[in-house]
Amino acid sequence: xxxxxxxFPVAGLGTRFIPATKAMAKEMLPVVDKPIIQYxxxxxxxxxxxxxxxxxxxxxxxxxxxFDRSFExxxxxxxxxxxxxxxxxxxLVPKTGTIIYTRQNQPLGLGHAIWCARDIVGDEPxxxxxxxxxxxxxxxxLSQMVKxxxxxxxxxxxxxxxxxxxxxxxxxxxxxxVEDDIVRIDDMIEKPDPDExxxxxxxxxxxxxxxxxxxxxxxxxxxxxxxxxxxxxxxxLLKDQPIFGYKFKGKRFDCGDKAGFQMxxxxxxxxxxxxxxxxxxxxxxxxxxx
Ligand code: G1P
Numbered sequence: 001x002x003x004x005x006x007x008f009p010v011a012g013l014g015t016r017f018i019p020a021t022k023a024m025a026k027e028m029l030p031v032v033d034k035p036i037i038q039y040x041x042x043x044x045x046x047x048x049x050x051x052x053x054x055x056x057x058x059x060x061x062x063x064x065x066x067f068d069r070s071f072e073x074x075x076x077x078x079x080x081x082x083x084x085x086x087x088x089x090x091x092l093v094p095k096t097g098t099i100i101y102t103r104q105n106q107p108l109g110l111g112h113a114i115w116c117a118r119d120i121v122g123d124e125p126x127x128x129x130x131x132x133x134x135x136x137x138x139x140x141x142l143s144q145m146v147k148x149x150x151x152x153x154x155x156x157x158x159x160x161x162x163x164x165x166x167x168x169x170x171x172x173x174x175x176x177x178v179e180d181d182i183v184r185i186d187d188m189i190e191k192p193d194p195d196e197x198x199x200x201x202x203x204x205x206x207x208x209x210x211x212x213x214x215x216x217x218x219x220x221x222x223x224x225x226x227x228x229x230x231x232x233x234x235x236x237l238l239k240d241q242p243i244f245g246y247k248f249k250g251k252r253f254d255c256g257d258k259a260g261f262q263m264x265x266x267x268x269x270x271x272x273x274x275x276x277x278x279x280x281x282x283x284x285x286x287x288x289x290x
Contacts, residue, residue, distance in 0.1 A: 001153075003146055003208060004051060005120070006044040006127040009113035010037065011057030011104040016256065025060045027131050029261065032268045032275075035066060036255050038092065040131040045094070047142035049127060052099045053120050055113045067092070067099055108220075109227025114209075115217035123211050125149070128230075130205025134264050136271075137250025141206050148182065148246055149208050155237065158206035159183065159245035160252060167194050170202035171231035175245050183245040185238060190224040190231040201245065203231065204252055213237055 014026025021029070027037035041052060056063060070089065077086040100120055104113045114128060127142055135141050141158055148156060162170060168191045175183035187198065207230075216233035223229035234243055253267065254260035269275045 001125060002048065003125055003127050003149060004049065005053060005124065006049040006051070006129055006142075007053045007055060007114055007117045007121065008037070008040060008044075008129055008131060009055045009104070009110055010060060010063060010131065011055055011107065011113055013059075013107070016258065017261075023059070025063050026256075027060075028062050028066065029255070031134060031255065031261070031264045032272065036134060037063060037131045038066070039134055040129045041067070041094075043140040043142050044127065044129060046140050047127070047146045049142070050098065051120075052094065053117045054099065054101045055104050055116045056101055057104055057107075064101060067094060069093055109222075109225070109229055111217050111223075111228035111230040111233050112220070114230055115214060115228070118214045118218070121211060121214075125155075125208060125210050128205070128207040128209060132254065132256035133205035134253045134255045134268075135204075135206075135248065135250040136253070136264075136267055137248070139249065141204075141248045141250055144248055145206060145208055145246055148244070152182070152244055154242045154244055155209045155213070155234070156207070156244040156246050157185075157234070158204040158248045159201050160204055160247065161200050162202040164197070164200050165194050167192050167197035167200060167202065170204075171229075171234075172197045172199060173201045173203070173245055174198035175201055178244070181247040181249075183247070185234075185243045185245055187238070188231050188235050190229045203245075204248070206248070209234075210237075210241060212241060 010027050014021035017026050028035045044052060073089060074086060102116055102120060104116045145156060159173060171188055171190050172192050173185050174187040175185050178184050213233055216236040220228055221232060223232040237243060253264035255264050269279055
């Protein structure tokens with residue numbers, strides 16, 4: 001079965017980026033010249049996703065506008081003969097009807113956000129992308145995972161090893177090695193203290209889930225931080241179905257963190273031929289002062 005739908009939880013307030021996010025959706029913060037959310041949406045389409053489901057909230061109007069036509073800008077660019085830019089903004093607007101918006105009207109956690117999309121997803125496996133996790137790679141991580149799903153036919157999460165003292169920021173796995181880049185999840189726990197973590201293998205924000213997950217999300221049980229956690233629902237799902245961890249190829253940046261966000265900007269800017277040399281020169285100058 002093909003993965004056709006992807007859920008994007010985008011209701012978060014982005015308090016870590018205040019004041020930048022006081023009146024602006026955190027997903028609209030740019031990495032180089034593209035909003036964080038656009039990287040994730042492009043990744044989804046590249047992986048063959050046909051329908052994007054944004055679980056949004058108050059104050060996120062810019063997100064909707066970003067993926068819509070902008071007649072004023074298009075008109076101006078056309079008038080000025082800036083055809084490249086015109087093409088660029090026209091191309092980022094997905095075909096009518098491919099983006100669906102629903103609202104999470106209370107901040108009850110990631111698990112609750114996904115549950116808000118249950119009727120739109122229906123009875124089929126689907127992807128979840130957390131746009132804060134930006135991954136630099138040749139083959140987008142969701143494409144890597146869809147390929148694995150074709151063979152494994154089971155739920156999976158992208159995983160990577162993190163520093164032992166960072167486990168309280170992630171869903172952490174107790175897992176068994178299956179092959180090269182695949183582990184079978186035996187248990188999982190959301191944001192454990194380092195001394196309680198079963199490993200340092202952490203979930204990163206890309207998932208493929210079977211619709212059975214909604215049965216458990218619907219129970220509304222609160223977990224770490226008093227929130228309804230996706231990790232807890234997956235943990236219950238484990239009793240019925242296998243879930244795999246996929247050690248993706250790529251370098252991950254945590255754009256939900258100020259330092260991680262700056263690193264992403266630098267790494268992605270260094271990939272741009274028009275900026276690369278200038279930046280390297282600047283970094284070398286800076287290094288002299290370190
Ligand atoms: C969420 C998940 C967590 C996962 C992380 C990846 O946490 O709950 O299991 O490891 O994303 O970024 P958040 O970062 O939203 O607190």
